[in-house]
Amino acid sequence: MNRSLTREQTTTILQGILCLVLFVVLLQVWLLTATMNAWMGGDDSVLWPAAAASAVCAFLNFGLLRYLNRLAV
Amino acid sequence: MNDAANPGTVAPNGLPMNEQPAWRRDFPIDWPQDHFVARRDFTRFLVLTSLPFALVQVAVGVLNWMRRDRRKPTSKPIAALADIPIGGATTFCYPEKHDPCLLLRPDENTLMAYSQKCTHLGCAVTPNVDKNCLYCPCHKGFFAADTGRPVSGPARRPLPRILLENRDGVVHAVGVEVNAT
Ligand code: FES
Numbered sequence: 001m002n003r004s005l006t007r008e009q010t011t012t013i014l015q016g017i018l019c020l021v022l023f024v025v026l027l028q029v030w031l032l033t034a035t036m037n038a039w040m041g042g043d044d045s046v047l048w049p050a051a052a053a054s055a056v057c058a059f060l061n062f063g064l065l066r067y068l069n070r071l072a073v
Numbered sequence: 074m075n076d077a078a079n080p081g082t083v084a085p086n087g088l089p090m091n092e093q094p095a096w097r098r099d100f101p102i103d104w105p106q107d108h109f110v111a112r113r114d115f116t117r118f119l120v121l122t123s124l125p126f127a128l129v130q131v132a133v134g135v136l137n138w139m140r141r142d143r144r145k146p147t148s149k150p151i152a153a154l155a156d157i158p159i160g161g162a163t164t165f166c167y168p169e170k171h172d173p174c175l176l177l178r179p180d181e182n183t184l185m186a187y188s189q190k191c192t193h194l195g196c197a198v199t200p201n202v203d204k205n206c207l208y209c210p211c212h213k214g215f216f217a218a219d220t221g222r223p224v225s226g227p228a229r230r231p232l233p234r235i236l237l238e239n240r241d242g243v244v245h246a247v248g249v250e251v252n253a254t
Contacts, residue, residue, distance in 0.1 A: 007105055014112055021119045028126035035130060041192070041230045042251025044137045051130035058127035065120040068113060 010071050017064050024057045031057075146236070146248035151176060154242050157184070162200040164189065167235055167246040174235050175200055175207070176244065177218055184244060186235035187221045193228040207232065221252070 005013075035050040082103040084093050090101065151165045157178045165186075167174050173189040179202050187207065189197050196211035206224065207216040214226030221232040236248040 007109075011105060011109055011112075014109060014116070018112055018116045018119075021116050021123070025119050025123050025126070028123060028130075032126055032130060035133060039133060039137065042233065047130075047134040047137050051127070051134045054127040054130040058123045061120040061123040065117060068116060 005071075013071060014068065017068050021061050021064055024061050028054050028057050148238075148245050148247045151186075151237075151244045151246055154184075154239060154244055157244070160202050162202060165246070168249060173197060174246070176235075176237075177202055179205065179218065184237050184239070185218065186237055186246065187216075187232040188235065188249070190232075191228055192223070192230040192232060193226070198232065 031050050031054050035046055038044075038046050082090060082101045083105055084090065084097060084101070085104045086093075090098060093101075147168055149167055151167070152163055157163055157176065159178055159181050162175055162177045165174050165176060166172055167186075174186055175189050175198070176184065176186045177200055178184055187198075191198050191209040191211065191214055193209065193212060193214055196209050198207040198209045198214070198216060200218065201208050202218065205218045207218055207221075208214070209216070209226065209228065212227050214228045215224045216222060216228070216232050217224050221234050223229060223231065231252045234250045234252070235246050236250055238245045238247050
């Protein structure tokens with residue numbers, strides 16, 4: 001699949017993936033902080049939507065990692 | 074084999090291999106490859122941290138679900154209405170014996186009760202019925218006595234309100250109303 005990619009291209013793709021993954025992880029940190037804040041304040045309505053959102057983020061990250069693992073240099 | 078996808082070893086200083094010192098020719102490190110591997114491993118590490126975040130979120134949900142029974146309201150007698158001074162306050166514990174609460178009686182017909190734990194860092198708030206407020210001495214937090222909402226100081230959440238019922242002259246606590254905002 002990636003035989004046609006040059007090394008520079010692969011590195012650029014990797015950097016793009018790294019930025020995305022970093023952004024998604026930061027989003028998860030924020031989600032956890034906001035959820036804990038709401039939960040400790042007695043609001044438990046956000047727990048499951050936030051857990052679902054965080055799970056989607058984790059899946060997205062694993063999808064990106066799978067794609068990354070297929071990139072050979 | 075050197076082609077576009079694999080241009081051969083590139084030294085850190087970018088000079089061709091035949092201009093490199095002997096030690097580097099003996100142990101060549103391909104700099105772009107080194108960058109690639111380092112960033113790829115960092116990405117893998119980030120993805121691995123992503124999983125625990127999702128698991129913790131789910132664990133919090135499960136913990137909350139397991140604790141739901143604890144929040145079922147129980148009824149508990151607090152004091153005879155006649156024993157509560159008008160313009161005064163009294164303390165009681167609800168729903169458990171380690172949950173201190175305040176019962177306020179600003180006038181003859183009004184009763185209000187709140188958890189005594191400050192929503193900032195948990196110090197005990199003290200009533201000031203004359204000024205219609207509850208005061209937390211730890212960081213000078215003030216809460217409105219009629220709503221439990223923070224009016225000044227570092228607390229951001231209102232004090233949990235204890236629901237009351239007057240049953241034949243005896244005041245009962247019948248539930249806790251937690252207001253997140
Ligand atoms: S603990 Fe009450 S204001 Fe800080």
